[in-house]
Amino acid sequence: MVSPETPDAAWLRDLNQRDGAIHAELNSQAAAVDDASLRSRNAEVAAALTQARHGVAVREAMISSLHADNARLRNELAAARAEAEAAQNQVESMLRSARWRAADLAVGAVRAPLRVARTPVRVARKVATRVRPGGEA
Amino acid sequence: MSGVLLSLICVGSAHELADADTAHESHRTPLAESFSLQGPGPWELTELWLQGGAPLSTQLERAVAATSGRYVAFLPPVDRLEPGALAGVAAALNELGALGALKSSPSRAPSPDLRSLDAALLPPLIYTDEQWPCEDARSGVFTKPHFSLRALRQFDLLGRTTWVRRDLLAAVGPLASDDADLDAAWEWDLHLRLAEAALEGADAATNSTATDPAHRSPILHVPILGSWRPEPPARDETANAAGLRAVRAHLKRRGVNATAELTEHGYVRIDPPLPAGEDGRAPMVSVVIPTAGGRRELRGENPVLVENAVRSLVDRTDYENFEIILVTSAGTDPSVVERCAQIAANAGGAAPVRWVPVEGAFNFSHSCNAGVAVAHGEYILLLNDDTEVISPGWLARMVALAADDSAGPVGAVGAKLLFADGTIQHVGVHSDQWGNVGHTAFGEPDEPGPFGQNVVDVDAVGVTGACLLTRPDLYEQMGGLSESLPVNYNDVDFCFKLAAHGYHCVVAMDAVLYHLESSTRKVEFTTGERTVLQWWLPWSRNDRNVELLGVS
Numbered sequence: 001m002v003s004p005e006t007p008d009a010a011w012l013r014d015l016n017q018r019d020g021a022i023h024a025e026l027n028s029q030a031a032a033v034d035d036a037s038l039r040s041r042n043a044e045v046a047a048a049l050t051q052a053r054h055g056v057a058v059r060e061a062m063i064s065s066l067h068a069d070n071a072r073l074r075n076e077l078a079a080a081r082a083e084a085e086a087a088q089n090q091v092e093s094m095l096r097s098a099r100w101r102a103a104d105l106a107v108g109a110v111r112a113p114l115r116v117a118r119t120p121v122r123v124a125r126k127v128a129t130r131v132r133p134g135g136e137a
Numbered sequence: 138m139s140g141v142l143l144s145l146i147c148v149g150s151a152h153e154l155a156d157a158d159t160a161h162e163s164h165r166t167p168l169a170e171s172f173s174l175q176g177p178g179p180w181e182l183t184e185l186w187l188q189g190g191a192p193l194s195t196q197l198e199r200a201v202a203a204t205s206g207r208y209v210a211f212l213p214p215v216d217r218l219e220p221g222a223l224a225g226v227a228a229a230l231n232e233l234g235a236l237g238a239l240k241s242s243p244s245r246a247p248s249p250d251l252r253s254l255d256a257a258l259l260p261p262l263i264y265t266d267e268q269w270p271c272e273d274a275r276s277g278v279f280t281k282p283h284f285s286l287r288a289l290r291q292f293d294l295l296g297r298t299t300w301v302r303r304d305l306l307a308a309v310g311p312l313a314s315d316d317a318d319l320d321a322a323w324e325w326d327l328h329l330r331l332a333e334a335a336l337e338g339a340d341a342a343t344n345s346t347a348t349d350p351a352h353r354s355p356i357l358h359v360p361i362l363g364s365w366r367p368e369p370p371a372r373d374e375t376a377n378a379a380g381l382r383a384v385r386a387h388l389k390r391r392g393v394n395a396t397a398e399l400t401e402h403g404y405v406r407i408d409p410p411l412p413a414g415e416d417g418r419a420p421m422v423s424v425v426i427p428t429a430g431g432r433r434e435l436r437g438e439n440p441v442l443v444e445n446a447v448r449s450l451v452d453r454t455d456y457e458n459f460e461i462i463l464v465t466s467a468g469t470d471p472s473v474v475e476r477c478a479q480i481a482a483n484a485g486g487a488a489p490v491r492w493v494p495v496e497g498a499f500n501f502s503h504s505c506n507a508g509v510a511v512a513h514g515e516y517i518l519l520l521n522d523d524t525e526v527i528s529p530g531w532l533a534r535m536v537a538l539a540a541d542d543s544a545g546p547v548g549a550v551g552a553k554l555l556f557a558d559g560t561i562q563h564v565g566v567h568s569d570q571w572g573n574v575g576h577t578a579f580g581e582p583d584e585p586g587p588f589g590q591n592v593v594d595v596d597a598v599g600v601t602g603a604c605l606l607t608r609p610d611l612y613e614q615m616g617g618l619s620e621s622l623p624v625n626y627n628d629v630d631f632c633f634k635l636a637a638h639g640y641h642c643v644v645a646m647d648a649v650l651y652h653l654e655s656s657t658r659k660v661e662f663t664t665g666e667r668t669v670l671q672w673w674l675p676w677s678r679n680d681r682n683v684e685l686l687g688v689s
Contacts, residue, residue, distance in 0.1 A: 002478045002492045007510030015506055019616025026637050026676075033637075034675035040353065041570065041678060043232035044360050050228035051361045054221025058174055 142179035142230070143223055143300060144206030145172065148197070148319070149214040154186050166214035175223045181206060184214075193319055194312040201306060207259065208300040211311070211324070216297065217365045219268075225361040226263060226300060233357075234258055261335035262328075262356040263300040265363025269370075277369070279588060283681030284356040285596040287544040287643065289332055290384055290397075291404045292589060293325035296370070298363035301331055309334050313386070321371045322379035329387040332356060353679065372403045381405055393543040402585050402592050406647070409541035411533055414458065414515055420536060422459040422606070423514030424450065427504035428522035429466045430473040435557070435653060442653070443522035447477045450520075451484035456532035459518075464493045464508040502618035502627040505602070509612055517612055519628075521603040523653040524554070531648035535606045538594065538645050548615075548640025549607045549632055551600025553591070554652035559583055562652040563604075564590070565597030565644040566629060568677035572670045574599070574629050577682065590682075595644045598636065598680045602628030603652050611635070626666050633673045 094100055147168050154166075165173075172182045185200040187193060201209055208226075212218075264281065271277030281294060288294045309330045312323065335356055370376075377399050384397045384405045395409040414420035428443040435445065447461060461481060463474055471494075478490040493507050505519050516536055528534075535550045554563035561578045568574045578591055585592045602618070605628060615634045618627040632642045670677075 002474050002490055004492050004494050005511050007493060007507040011510050012503075012506055015510075015613065015617045016620055017616075018613070019619050022616050022634055023619075026634070027672075029637075030672075030675050036353075037675055037678045039233065043229040046232040047225040047229035047359045047361050051219070051221035051225035054176070054224045055219075057176070058220040 548635030599632030
C-alpha cells in the first residue's frame, strides 16, 4: 500500500518566491541583454547585407564585362560581314566584266574537242561491261 | 602598423600548382581568381606551395610570418571565396565596434583605421558558413550554429573559412607538432587547439565571458557564405580516424575524463563516465511523473498511460538507482498508484514508487514542484506520463551528460523523443529571432538530418519538460517551474532561467523515448503565455541553432 505524502508547504512557498525574484532580477538585466543581443544580431545582418551588396556589384561587373564582350563580338561580326559583302561584290563585278566573258569563251572552245574525244571511250566501256562473266562485281 | 585586416594563405602542394597552370586559362588557382573578385579592401592573399625538406609546421609558420593581417585563414587552392565574403567579415567586425574609426562607401569595402582598433573587442576566432556541391543543393549549404564546444568535439563545426587572430595562432601554432602532417583532420585539430586557447582567455570553465550578459561565446560566427569547396568534407575511414585522434588529443589536453568513439554516422561521441553517488552507486534519480491517470489508445489497446510509462521504465531502463514519484492531480483514481507500485515490484522492486496527491485545478508546474519537494535523489527527472522508454541506457546517458561540465556547466538534459510512428517529437527547443519557440525537426523522420543535427548532442536553447533531468539544488535555485504558467512554456521558462545564469541545456540524442502525444495535437496558448515568450526575447533572440533568416 503506497501512502500519500505531503510536500513541505513552506518549501513550495519559498520556491515560488524564488521564481518571482529571479524573474524580477532578470527583468532588471533585460535592457542590457537586449542591447548585447541586438548588437550581435546587427553584426550578422550587416555582414549579410555587405556580402549581398558585394555579390550584386560583382555580378553587375560581370554583366558589364559580358556586354563589352558582346559589343566587341558584334563589331567583329559586322566587320566580317562587310568584308564578305565586299568580296561578293568584287566577284560579281569580275564575272560581269568583258575580259572574264572573253576568257570563258576561250575555255569553252578548248573543252569541245575533249568532249568529242571522250565519246569512244564511253562506248568502249559499255561494251566491256556487257561481256563480263556473270557473278563478278 | 599594417592596414591589412584579413590575411588569406593558400596552402597547396606542388602538383596543385601544376594543375592550376594547366587547367586554368589565367594560370591562376580558383582561390586566387575568387580572391581577385573580392575587390579592393583590407585583405591580402599569400600562396604557400609546400615542399619537402623543412617541417610542414615551419613552412606554415613562415608563411604566416610573411603576412601582416590581424587575422589569418588557410584555404586550399581549389576552394573559392564567395563574393563579398571578406567584406562581410569586415562589416561584422565593424558593427561590433572592433574596427575603430571606419571609412566606408557603398561601392567600397569598409576601410578600417587599424591604428585605432579596439584589440579587446577583436574576437579570437571567426568562422563563416560554407558550401559544397551536392545532389540536393540545400544539403550542400552548411549554415552553422553559433559556437558550441560540445558540437566542435563531435564534428568540425568551424570548418572553412575560419579566421584566427594572429596572436592566438602564434601561441597555438598551425600544427600540433613539428612532425605533424596535413592529414584529413589537421584543420579540425587546429580548431580544437584554437578553441581551447580562446576559451581559456574568456573563462574556460564556463565557456562564456563574465562580461557578456547574454553569456555568448567569444568565438564569433558570421552567418554568411564564406567559401565553396569542390568536394564535401572527407568522411571516409581515414578522415574519421584522424578526426577521432584529434578529439582524443583534445580531451587529454583538457584533462577531460571521457572516452571518444566514432558513431555509425561518422561523428564522434563523447562518453563521460557515470559519476559515483553518495553511496558509491550511480547517483539516485527521482523520476517525477505528474499524472491524471488518463487512458489513450495505444497499439490497439487502451492502457492507463502512467502504468504504461512505469512498466517501460522499470522493464527497459538499465539504470540501477532511481525512485518513481507519482504526482496525481485531483480526481485521479488512487488505484492507479497501487497498480504502478505493483508493476515496479514485479520488476524486482528496486525502484520504489511514492505518491504525492495534489489538489486544485490542474497545474503542471505545481505538480512538478510538489514532486520535487519530496524527492530524495541527487538528480531530478521530470517525465510525462505519456512517455515510453526505448533505449535501455537512456537514463545513464542523461546523468553522465548532466555531470560533465567540461563543455560548459550543464543545467538541464533532455532526450530525443519520438512519436509512436517513429517520427521526431523532440530533439531540442529552438527560438527564432521573434521569440517564437518550437521543437526542432518536429514531425520529421528520425534520420541524422542536415549535418547530423538529429544525432549529435546539442546545446539547445531549451529542452521539453516531458523528459528533463536536472539537479535538485539547481531546480530550487531557479525557483522550479513557474506556477504562473500552469500548462505551456513552463519548461521553456525554466530553461531560459538556467541559460540566463550561464547554464547549458543539452539534448542527449542517444537517450530515446516515445512521447505518445498526438502529432496533430492543437496547442492553445494563452495571452499570458505569449507575453512570457516576448519577455524572454532578449535572451532567446540569439539562439545558436537558428539561422539569420529564421528557423530552417
